[in-house]
Amino acid sequence: MTPKRVISALFLSSSLLAPLANADIKIGVVTSSTGPIALVGIPQKNTVALLPTSAGGEKISYISLDDGSDPTATVKAFKKLIDEEHVDAIIGPSGSGNAMSVIQFAAESGTPMLAPVGTAAVVLPMTEQKKWVFKTTQNDDLIAEALVEQMKSTGIKTIGLIGTADPYGENWAKVMKDLTQKAGIQIVASEQFQRQDTSMTGQSLKILMASPDAVLIAAPGSSSVMPQTTLKDQGYSGKIYQTHGAALDAFLRLGGKAVEGTILAASSMLVLDEVPNSPSKEIATKYITDYKKLYGETPATFGGNVLDAGLLLQNAIPSALKSGKPGSAEFRNALRDALEKTKEMPATQGVYNMTAEDHSGFDERGRVLITVKNGKWVLLK
Amino acid sequence: MNFQIATLLGQDGLTNGAIYALLALSILLVFTVTRILLIPLGEFVTFGALTMAAMQMGKAPKLEWLLLGLVLIDCALDLYQQIKHHIDRNKMKKIALKLGYAFVMIGLLNNLSLAEIPMACQVLLTLCLIVPLGPIMYRLFFQPLADAPALVLLIVSIALHVAMVGVGLLLFGPEGARTQPFSDTGFRLGTVMLKSQTLWVILVSIFLIVTLFIAFERTLYGKALRATAVNRMGARLQGISPVFAGKATFALAAFIGSASGILIAPITTLYYDSGFIISLKGFVGAIIGGLVSYPIAAIGAVAVGMIEAFSMFWASNYKEIIVFTLIIPFLIWRSMNSHHVEDDE
Numbered sequence: 001m002t003p004k005r006v007i008s009a010l011f012l013s014s015s016l017l018a019p020l021a022n023a024d025i026k027i028g029v030v031t032s033s034t035g036p037i038a039l040v041g042i043p044q045k046n047t048v049a050l051l052p053t054s055a056g057g058e059k060i061s062y063i064s065l066d067d068g069s070d071p072t073a074t075v076k077a078f079k080k081l082i083d084e085e086h087v088d089a090i091i092g093p094s095g096s097g098n099a100m101s102v103i104q105f106a107a108e109s110g111t112p113m114l115a116p117v118g119t120a121a122v123v124l125p126m127t128e129q130k131k132w133v134f135k136t137t138q139n140d141d142l143i144a145e146a147l148v149e150q151m152k153s154t155g156i157k158t159i160g161l162i163g164t165a166d167p168y169g170e171n172w173a174k175v176m177k178d179l180t181q182k183a184g185i186q187i188v189a190s191e192q193f194q195r196q197d198t199s200m201t202g203q204s205l206k207i208l209m210a211s212p213d214a215v216l217i218a219a220p221g222s223s224s225v226m227p228q229t230t231l232k233d234q235g236y237s238g239k240i241y242q243t244h245g246a247a248l249d250a251f252l253r254l255g256g257k258a259v260e261g262t263i264l265a266a267s268s269m270l271v272l273d274e275v276p277n278s279p280s281k282e283i284a285t286k287y288i289t290d291y292k293k294l295y296g297e298t299p300a301t302f303g304g305n306v307l308d309a310g311l312l313l314q315n316a317i318p319s320a321l322k323s324g325k326p327g328s329a330e331f332r333n334a335l336r337d338a339l340e341k342t343k344e345m346p347a348t349q350g351v352y353n354m355t356a357e358d359h360s361g362f363d364e365r366g367r368v369l370i371t372v373k374n375g376k377w378v379l380l381k
Numbered sequence: 382m383n384f385q386i387a388t389l390l391g392q393d394g395l396t397n398g399a400i401y402a403l404l405a406l407s408i409l410l411v412f413t414v415t416r417i418l419l420i421p422l423g424e425f426v427t428f429g430a431l432t433m434a435a436m437q438m439g440k441a442p443k444l445e446w447l448l449l450g451l452v453l454i455d456c457a458l459d460l461y462q463q464i465k466h467h468i469d470r471n472k473m474k475k476i477a478l479k480l481g482y483a484f485v486m487i488g489l490l491n492n493l494s495l496a497e498i499p500m501a502c503q504v505l506l507t508l509c510l511i512v513p514l515g516p517i518m519y520r521l522f523f524q525p526l527a528d529a530p531a532l533v534l535l536i537v538s539i540a541l542h543v544a545m546v547g548v549g550l551l552l553f554g555p556e557g558a559r560t561q562p563f564s565d566t567g568f569r570l571g572t573v574m575l576k577s578q579t580l581w582v583i584l585v586s587i588f589l590i591v592t593l594f595i596a597f598e599r600t601l602y603g604k605a606l607r608a609t610a611v612n613r614m615g616a617r618l619q620g621i622s623p624v625f626a627g628k629a630t631f632a633l634a635a636f637i638g639s640a641s642g643i644l645i646a647p648i649t650t651l652y653y654d655s656g657f658i659i660s661l662k663g664f665v666g667a668i669i670g671g672l673v674s675y676p677i678a679a680i681g682a683v684a685v686g687m688i689e690a691f692s693m694f695w696a697s698n699y700k701e702i703i704v705f706t707l708i709i710p711f712l713i714w715r716s717m718n719s720h721h722v723e724d725d726e
Contacts, residue, residue: 034547036654038555165698192698196658198649201393202693202700205386222557226650233576234389250556254650 024059025317025326027051028081029306030092035069036195039221041094043303044116050290051310056318058326067093074098075105082109088326089114089335091309094302096121096167099133107132110329112336114312116305118220118245119171123359134339135360136308138267138349138367140175143244146265146367148179150380151214156239160189160212162203162227164219172218172243188212195223200230207231214238220245225254232258239263244367248300252375262372263380267349269301270370274379279346280365283311287348304348311347312339390690396579396648398686399586400641404663405670405682406593407634412672413610414630416531417523420538422663423656424545425511425638430646431549431653432507432639434558439496443552444510445487451517452483458521486510500563504643508636515635516628524624542657549653557650560643582644589637590679606630662689662704669711
């Protein structure tokens with residue numbers, strides 16, 4: 001045989017082998033590792049390498065795609081995964097808006113979708129289509145409840161809100177309006193800003209003029225820093241609250257002295273050393289160590305959301321395998337049912353208890369109150 | 382709204398306006414000399430800020446690899462032309478010099494303890510790293526089609542902008558960055574605290590504008606660039622190389638861009654993709670000046686900064702809309718008042 005023929009024979013045999021490899025369970029992952037929400041998407045994409053590789057004796061293979069933060073590209077990626085790759089489930093996308101735009105496609109094809117996004121709108125209110133969606137982040141109201149309770153107990157009567165002009169900030173404004181009303185707290189100023197704004201003087205002056213007891217800043221990632229530094233610069237002395245969007249080490253680095261004493265509620269991933277031992281703590285510690293080994297930096301909580309999606313699937317696959325072979329509609333159906341029956345499953349973000357109505361499944365074990373002390377995250381006591 | 386708030390907003394508007402004015406001037410300069418609308422100018426701003434931030438964290442900015450890559454391509458093209466035509470010893474020396482420069486920069490960045498050296502050195506290193514990118518980019522992307530219609534140049538410019546944003550994400554990551562202020566002191570003016578950084582921004586901007594003005598009025602090189610802007614063909618006949626003019630303006634634009642980035646980095650958080658919106662506001666200023674008049678462009682840019690600051694106070698969610706809607710009445714007024722300018726000369 002000439003070398004050329006050997007090579008072509010190899011190619012031929014490898015293409016014959018390919019269908020065998022397809023018998024694995026195939027999971028699609030769509031993240032936004034480029035574009036405006038890359039901050040969220042990059043740790044999520046990096047986490048794919050750490051996802052479980054087998055479940056119920058079957059190998060799991062992952063197909064990771066990038067949507068560039070563009071909802072149209074998300075739809076394309078989903079269609080490709082569903083129609084061409086025939087995946088059994090999809091993890092992603094990173095953005096709230098992106099997730100909203102693909103729910104119908106996941107539902108039509110009957111593919112379970114595990115969305116690591118912030119907005120509760122992807123699973124609430126539950127509809128026939130959203131039955132196929134599971135959310136691996138704490139709902140905003142769960143986090144907000146903790147903050148409002150804290151405000152109430154420390155005697156705060158009025159608050160000011162600064163939020164980003166995107167679904168994240170808007171949903172928070174909505175959630176806070178309801179919760180503060182119940183708690184008897186008044187929102188005296190509500191301002192918006194864009195992530196890329198180079199100055200926040202106007203908004204923060206407006207807040208200062210209303211002189212609230214506390215200010216809540218609802219912005220994802222490092223955009224949550226500037227409102228706070230501006231407020232401090234202008235001499236605001238009240239308490240400042242942040243959402244779980246600020247739960248990043250970059251927040252401490254960028255904020256420096258100005259973020260000292262900030263209060264926020266987030267998953268316990270930030271203060272693992274201080275929380276009591278629990279299965280969640282073990283999983284999160286292992287995840288962080290593995291991630292550090294691979295990429296040389298600690299992962300943002302956004303990455304943990306993707307890992308949880310993988311763990312949920314790993315947990316659900318064995319019982320789904322009884323109903324059908326991977327790649328079949330029966331398998332996907334059974335997978336969805338099994339995901340919905342997830343009970344007391346610990347993962348990085350907390351403990352999951354899914355029901356037909358609650359596809360996020362967190363309780364108060366999914367969040368702790370955290371504050372900044374001497375430039376470090378510590379548990380609020 | 383009382384006096385104190387008005388001064389605070391005014392101070393904010395003036396700071397931003399000064400930066401927009403600098404950017405407006407470089408957009409104008411590049412446009413008049415080369416007919417290129419320099420959309421990637423904003424990327425030089427973010428590159429400057431993020432490189433500074435990387436240095437202050439003690440990391441060698443990855444931008445050095447972009448510089449090395451572009452220099453290598455540039456030198457390869459030069460060599461190819463040398464071999465194709467004839468070997469010129471002077472040109473060869475230049476190639477060696479360029480390569481040497483890139484390697485010296487990389488050597489410096491990797492061996493100095495960047496976080497500890499004085500801030501002036503950090504600024505100097507940042508500028509040394511970014512300014513050469515301007516002329517190299519002109520050489521690689523625009524020089525081969527210097528005679529193309531303005532529309533083609535605009536499209537290439539947009540492509541370069543998109544590519545540079547992508548490269549920015551790759552080199553600096555998605556996190557925002559901010560740097561230490563030049564000095565920590567503040568000044569009290571009546572009831573208002575003035576941060577020293579705002580003064581730095583305003584003073585450096587004025588200094589740069591005045592220097593540019595003097596350079597264009599008094600020096601031979603400045604006059605050569607002005608001549609090219611007034612009449613490209615005429616200048617060429619007088620022995621002014623259009624390639625030189627293009628490279629010089631790009632170097633100047635890269636310098637002004639990265640200097641602006643370094644100036645505002647202590648005041649605000651910048652992301653890899655923040656540049657576009659900043660340069661777009663400078664562009665609004667340049668449009669107000671009709672893409673011809675330097676003083677009007679500068680005044681227009683300061684006005685943009687002011688309007689931005691006050692609209693941020695009154696209607697924070699409509700800020701951008703207000704700023705960019707500004708451009709429409711000016712365009713209408715301009716198109717009614719000015720005679721039609723040939724698209725291509």
